[in-house]
Amino acid sequence: MKSAIVRHILVKNKELAEQLKKKIQAGTDFAKIAKQHSTCPSGKKGGELGEIKKGQLVGSIDKAVFTLAERELHGPIKSQFGWHLLEIKFRMD
Incomplete structure (x- = not known):
C-alpha cells in the first residue's frame, strides 16, 4: 500500500x-x-503527520499527498x- 511522510x-x-506560505518560502522554519498557527493537533509537533497511508486523509488532501511533487510546499488546499x-x-x- 502506498504511504507518504507528510507535514x-x-x-x-x-x-x-x-x-504563511510566503514566509516559509522566504526561509522561515516550517x-x-x-x-x-496550525489549528491541527499536529501543529504541536511542527506539523508532522508521520506516515500516512493512501485513503487515510480527507479527499482533497489525500489526492494532493499522492499526486503532487515531493519535497515542495503545496497549497493552500481547501478541505472541510x-x-x-x-x-x-x-x-x-
Whole structure:
C-alpha cells in the first residue's frame, strides 16, 4: 500500500495560508510556523503527520499527498476543515 511522510499546516482562511506560505518560502522554519498557527493537533509537533497511508486523509488532501511533487510546499488546499499547506517529504510504494 502506498504511504507518504507528510507535514502540514491547517488554518481557517486562505489569506492566512497564503501569507504563511510566503514566509516559509522566504526561509522561515516550517515547524515554527506550524507550532504558532496550525489549528491541527499536529501543529504541536511542527506539523508532522508521520506516515500516512493512501485513503487515510480527507479527499482533497489525500489526492494532493499522492499526486503532487515531493519535497515542495503545496497549497493552500481547501478541505472541510480549512486551508492546508502541505509538504510531502517522500512517498513509498
